[in-house]
Amino acid sequence: MKELTDFLLQFGNLNTQQIDLIGSKTEELLLKKEAYFSEAGKIPNQVGFILEGILRVCYYDNKGEEVTKYFGDENHLIVDWHHFEAKIPASEYVQAVTECKLLVFSRKDWEELSNTIIGWDTIVNKIIQKALIEKLDRRSPLVSEDATTRYLTFLEKFPSIANRVPLSYIASYLGVTQQSLSRIRKNIR
Incomplete structure (x- = not known):
């Protein structure tokens, strides 16, 4: 309470x-x-x-x-x-x-x-x-930024969520396929 x-x-x-x-x-x-x-x-x-x-x-x-x-x-x-x-x-x-x-x-x-x-x-x-x-x-950045920037912004704004939800939900939120998100994640490591 x-x-x-x-x-x-x-x-x-x-x-x-x-x-x-x-x-x-x-x-x-x-x-x-x-x-x-x-x-x-x-x-x-x-x-x-x-x-x-x-x-x-x-x-x-x-x-x-x-x-x-x-x-x-x-x-x-x-x-x-x-x-x-x-x-x-x-x-x-x-x-x-x-x-x-x-x-x-x-x-x-x-x-x-x-x-x-x-x-x-x-x-x-x-x-x-x-x-x-x-x-x-x-939502605003999701319209104008490329997928990599959107993902990096997501990580910055929601660090407590990123590792706790399935990638498919994050991909859906970002408006990209799960395969694209996997590639983006691999490229920024």
Whole structure:
């Protein structure tokens, strides 16, 4: 719970009672490797905070190929926010890449925090803004750089993820084939 508290306090002030209330609304969830936190076609009904492990957001393109959109690791919230907020079926999957331990809020409890804690929505909005900026920072170079530069940038920005996820997911994230990524890795050693 300390990790979640420290994370939330980066975005606003909470008193002891509010922190205790937040803690009472979480439930620990263990996800096995490759299990889904949320699935395409279903309405996301929970918000998770990653204590241990890595999850990825992925989808299938029009050719039926799996595409990794981004990764989430320790001390980050994980939720398909757009679909969670709109209460509509998701178009993406949130899948455990490794064994994961999360603190999870149900939709009901998340909404109760919003209705009970003054400033909760402001904190959540700041978290969302930060996540959107990070997402743009992650994706923008992928469009304009060559594959080797994209991989080196990935290693620089995500050193804690690079050695913990399968190469196929990194290749998908970078928009290259696994064979190309293997060649790139061999050439930069």
